[in-house]
Amino acid sequence: MRLNFVENGPALLVEHDRRVLVIADLHIGIESGLERHGVHITSRSTARTDRALACIEETEPDLLLLLGDVKHNVPVTSRQEYRELPGILEAFRDRVPLHVAPGNHDGGIGRFLEPGELLPPGGALIDGVGYLHGHTHPDPRLFGHLIILGHHHPVVSLIDSVGCAARARPAYLYSGLAASCLPEETPPESRSRLLFVPAFNEFAGGIDVGRLWGSGLGPLSRCIDEKTAEVFLADGTYVGSPATLCPGDRG
């Protein structure tokens, strides 16, 4: 199985028997959320969609997996989302089959989807890889595999001896599962791993990879095995473990 990092996404192509393009946390409709918080900008959904379509073209997947929080506003779906979502999803469907792992912002997303597109809230196993948004407990069948999740919006900042050179860039966190998290019946040789993928939406705030473990966000964050954790940039560059990246943050 191969992982291909699409930098200007950020998006992830998972290649095994099938080619699955993973895009997490689109947060369409975020502009109306921003408006409520006092920031007034016009919708960037078109540019965002175009960016996603470019990822599709570049990777030629068999399946587009939207890993949750496709839309943004809860509990009420905003007018912006009603206006924009159908066209966006249609544009995706035109090019490639579509699945959605529902996220905590996706209340009511079903009305925008066609039958068979919506995955169960506990996640799904596709082509030997587990996928779920990350705000819920995973279906036990996902253990023993690589589990890819969104929801956490991991970011990393690169700091050198004189200051911060790159702030809060989208990042991937890859680790084993802490033993305490594994269900009892899991065989010891199974290889449960976690891969937290960054948010596609450029405005969604993020959690620094070094603080992910203690964040309490989502049930799987505390399952990160710090000894084996690795951080990658959006283009797949390996930059180290969370501990080395954030030395001042221990404790």
Place this chain on the structure above:
Amino acid sequence: MAHTSAPLPRSAPETAADLLDPRVREVARRRGFAELSEAQEQAIPLLLEGRNLILVAPTGTGKTESAAFPVFDRLLRVAGPGFKALYITPLRSLNRDILARMQWWCRELGLSVGVRHGDTPQNERRKQSLSPPDLLITTPETLQALFMGRRLREHLKNVRYVIVDEIHELADSKRGAQLAVALERLAAYAGEFQRIGLSATVGNPDEIGRFLCGARPFALVEVSVASHLDISVRFAGEDFAAQTRAVDRCLDAPGSTLVFVNTRVTAEALGHQIFPRGDVEVHHGSLSRDVRVDAEERFRNGEIRTLIATSSMELGIDIGHIEHVVQFSSPRQVSRLVQRVGRAGHRLDAVSRGTILATGFDDLLESLVIARRAKANECEQIVPPSGAADVLANQVAAIAVEYGEIEVSRVREIVERSSVFAGCGPLLDAVCRQMAEHRLIRLDGSRIIRTGRARRYLIENLSMIHDERKMEIFDIVSRRTVGTLDESFVVGWMHTGAVFITKGQLWRVLEIGDGQVTVEPATRAKGEVPSWEGEQIPVPFAVAREVGALRRTREFDRYSSDPGAIRYAEEMLARMDQGNFPVASDRLITLENADEGVVCNVCGGHKANEALARGLSVLLSARYGTTVGIEVGAYRFLLRLPENVRALEVQETIAGLEPAHLPGVLKLVLKRTALFKWKLVQVAKKFGAIDADADYERFSIHRLISLFDETVIADEAYRELFSDYMDVDAA
């Protein structure tokens, strides 16, 4: 109230006073104005002719009355509804003195007067709305608000006289640009009116006239203060104890003394040392209003003889007779010295006495230079901001709300009459487009239409002054918050690696985050330039250059007759010469290797050095692959570099730097700084992109900020930073 007077020769057929209405003359006499001051003699006839006028004079020369008398005169003869005269002053808490005086005058003459500013109580506002006074005393911000009320706006229809006091404080700021547009809006609505500007001494008074009147003609009356200045410079010692003793000695002289210091910290420290004298008080912005008023009162009636003050004392407040002004440490700018020393004297003797106590070598030379320039009347020039896009946005929104719907061409007509927006056509188009993006206005072909949001935006953005936020100082070693700093101080003066002093301790900046500065305790090492919290006054290029020239020529006797000062300066330079160290001057830049990097000794002043340092930092960073930290002072700056990059490499980089490339380089480097982000957010707020109380920390603000790239918002942020923080041309 004291005033200077130059009695006219007996043979003069008519004094200015004779031109005034007898009622005004009578009340003036009762107030103690037996004779008019020089300023008044010159100004009053011109004003009575109805001409626009700029009056440049130091505090205490009867500036306000010069403007007021002719206006009172006219007000007595004219009748009608609404406001007839506006007196606009930039002070946020209106000058109590001027208020009281104006109220007294109006009462005596039978004119009605009202005051309206941020703190005016509701019942008072209503009264003004129902029964508008002849004269309204207000602030630039409140003037904006007047346009927003239907009834209040109508009351503006008969305004015939506008006096802008302390106009030098406004002319080079965005507040001033906003006011300039407001005056054009007023003229468009009410018809032309007489414009009167009262200013302290500046290097280019004509510019003030253009700022106030646009292309309209104006007269200029300048009362020179330079010939009345007696300034001496003394060296007070290198350590605080010696400096305190020097202040003590100055205070032994008879009469009352005003001691000016540059920061609140210094005011407190000095006050603490001198307090045992028993007749000393401290006055600065961090103290409560009651405490300050109390100090002013006690000084005025002689209970205390000395006030130690920061610039909070500079503006117009009358505290009675001052014998002597002491400036502790260089005042940094000539106009500040002139304004401060100008407060002394003003009774029988026309001479203002001031002493500068220099606190170090650089400080001494700087003080000598500034003293010379003050006596030669070479004050700094006022540079009004030209094409400030956020002010334009603010006013376009205001005009849209005022008119409901209006053609862009009409807006341009109004706005272009002000000098700060002359020829702004293309900018206006860009601004309108950006505003429409943020739904602050709607664009319909060639028309601007107001939106529902606009009123709320205006109420929150009456002022161009930005609300100061506090940032927490987080000590990474003790893992505690050890204090707070003003956000503007942090973003303006800190860089990672910078060392600063707050609450008496030294700290080094590790990171500037959103709302928080992460630091560690620092020990003072050679070559570091610690920043003081408080009023950061940049040393101008011209002053720094002259200091450099003085270091080279060593003509100290041209600048001072004080033997102690000359001896100290010569000794310092002699030591440099003995060690064969070249001294940086106006013609020579020296680079020194230090532990943390390279110190560049450049006599360029803060803004030019800031530009140069930042430019070099990005070039060195690109060439050697490491981020470069900087700390900037007026006569040197430090580049924090790894071991392999030394003075030689810096020299090469300087040699290879094309002057024409510098602006582009600086834009690149600014983009990632906390300073730029902060400024961008401020400008964006004025465009309606971000509400004043927006909770934007929840979203990734730096991503949002990248949205403003290439827009008129970013352009304006760069423009302002280039003009306020960095002097690219000089660099």
